[in-house]
Amino acid sequence: MVATDTRRLSVFETMQPDLDRVTARVEEVAKLDYPLAAGIIGEIVRAGGKRLRPLLLLLSARAYDYDEAFERLVTAGAGVELLHIASLVHDDTVDKAQLRRGKPTLNSVLSTGATILMGDFLFAQSAMLAAATGHVAVVSVFASTLGHLCNGQLLEMFDGHRLDQPVESYERRIYGKTASFYAGSAEMGAILGGAPPSHLEELRAFGGDIGLGFQVLDDILDLSQETATIGKPAGNDLRQGTVTLPVLLYVQGIDRGSPEWKTVDDIVSGDITDDATIDHLTALVRASGAIAEATVTADAYIDRAKERLAILPDRETREMLEELADFFGNRTS
Numbered sequence: 316m317v318a319t320d321t322r323r324l325s326v327f328e329t330m331q332p333d334l335d336r337v338t339a340r341v342e343e344v345a346k347l348d349y350p351l352a353a354g355i356i357g358e359i360v361r362a363g364g365k366r367l368r369p370l371l372l373l374l375s376a377r378a379y380d381y382d383e384a385f386e387r388l389v390t391a392g393a394g395v396e397l398l399h400i401a402s403l404v405h406d407d408t409v410d411k412a413q414l415r416r417g418k419p420t421l422n423s424v425l426s427t428g429a430t431i432l433m434g435d436f437l438f439a440q441s442a443m444l445a446a447a448t449g450h451v452a453v454v455s456v457f458a459s460t461l462g463h464l465c466n467g468q469l470l471e472m473f474d475g476h477r478l479d480q481p482v483e484s485y486e487r488r489i490y491g492k493t494a495s496f497y498a499g500s501a502e503m504g505a506i507l508g509g510a511p512p513s514h515l516e517e518l519r520a521f522g523g524d525i526g527l528g529f530q531v532l533d534d535i536l537d538l539s540q541e542t543a544t545i546g547k548p549a550g551n552d553l554r555q556g557t558v559t560l561p562v563l564l565y566v567q568g569i570d571r572g573s574p575e576w577k578t579v580d581d582i583v584s585g586d587i588t589d590d591a592t593i594d595h596l597t598a599l600v601r602a603s604g605a606i607a608e609a610t611v612t613a614d615a616y617i618d619r620a621k622e623r624l625a626i627l628p629d630r631e632t633r634e635m636l637e638e639l640a641d642f643f644g645n646r647t648s
Contacts, residue, residue: 326636524616
């Protein structure tokens with residue numbers, strides 16, 4: 316008897332051919348005439364990761380008129396992926412980051428002005444792809460998503476360094492800078508697929524919830540993993556003075572005005588920058604219950620997201636989106 320492989324394909328394996336089409340479209344429009352920059356941008360595009368935003372966009376249409384809308388979905392998927400790449404270029408510039416996934420950033424080899432202009436070029440290309448779908452509502456969601464992303468980054472710049480901020484302010488900030496992108500991707504896919512309004516609303520909320528869970532876990536990993544695992548210095552958020560949920564929860568357990576509070580405040584304000592003190596604080600946060608508490612919050616976002624999928628008419632697509640949510644909730648890097 317010939318053995319057969321009965322293993323169920325993962326959502327990534329099932330959707331890979333469609334994601335390959337998205338990647339090819341991204342590569343087509345991300346070409347630059349400047350060899351040094353083109354090489355780095357090409358590496359970013361090729362590294363690509365899981366293409367989570369385009370994947371969510373495609374899946375949000377899959378239960379509806381997927382085949383009929385496929386070419387427009389590929390175009391929109393390339394648009395959101397290119398928007399993601401453009402945002403990484405700008406993020407690295409703002410953060411003065413030298414590495415991204417262990418590779419040199421554009422910011423590390425070009426002037427700040429040149430890097431910003433490269434990011435602007437990619438933003439423009441992504442907007443052109445959104446417009447190329449020929450769907451006014453998609454363009455509107457794309458523009459709104461870009462506005463949310465910028466607002467989230469501004470909130471982080473101006474509000475993200477306060478130890479006395481409520482958790483709600485942190486949530487609003489991460490919704491803007493991260494979750495809104497997943498919400499918008501899901502909504503664009505649902506629009507192009509022809510989902511009814513009530514389904515469209517739930518799919519957008521699903522994207523927002525998994526995006527919130529994703530960012531909380533990212534902030535946890537920044538403190539709990541080592542540099543070799545996450546491709547950037549451990550405790551990098553602290554080094555940049557950004558207060559994340561684990562740090563907020565940690566300081567809630569110590570007295571304001573105590574030496575411990577002052578140390579955290581001095582690190583966040585930039586008065587303390589030496590690696591030994593920051594590494595010591597990172598160890599204290601790890602040893603406290605803050606990371607476990609933050610993990611409970613991330614899990615709650617993922618669970619809420621999965622509950623929203625009950626409205627989907629297609630079981631296979633529902634299971635694939637549940638698998639995607641579980642992937643978001645079980646990240647280790």
